[in-house]
Amino acid sequence: MKIEIKSIGAKSMFKTTLYLASVPLGIMFLVGILALIIGIASGNSKSTMTFIPLVVMPFFMIIVYGLIGMLVSALYNFFANKFGGLELSINVNKIEAPLENNQEIDKSNNT
Secondary structure (H helix, E strand, C coil), X not given: CEEEECCCCHHHHHHHXXXXXXXXXXXXXXXXXXXXXXXXXXXXXXXXXXXXXXHHXXXXXXXXXXXXXXXXXXXXXXXXXXXXCEEEECCCCCCCCCCHHHCCCCCCCCC
């Protein structure tokens, strides 16, 4: 079975990008907090000022990544209408569900 993706919703793409970018940006935020605490504890103001962007930057980056994702979805929708969308080939296999409590199927009553 072939499926063609004709369009991608901008809001959906923003949310997907948000979910995918939250893990590395969360790690960046935690490293920045840890480095900031170490810089404050050591009394070194240069290292403290160096790691402040690691704490602030993830909040701006997640919005920028989301907007870039929305732009990509708009471009995909534009070009998919002109040249055709992404085609996926899917194999569907019929899987029989296991019966509960070892029940057998009554084949004599086919209605």
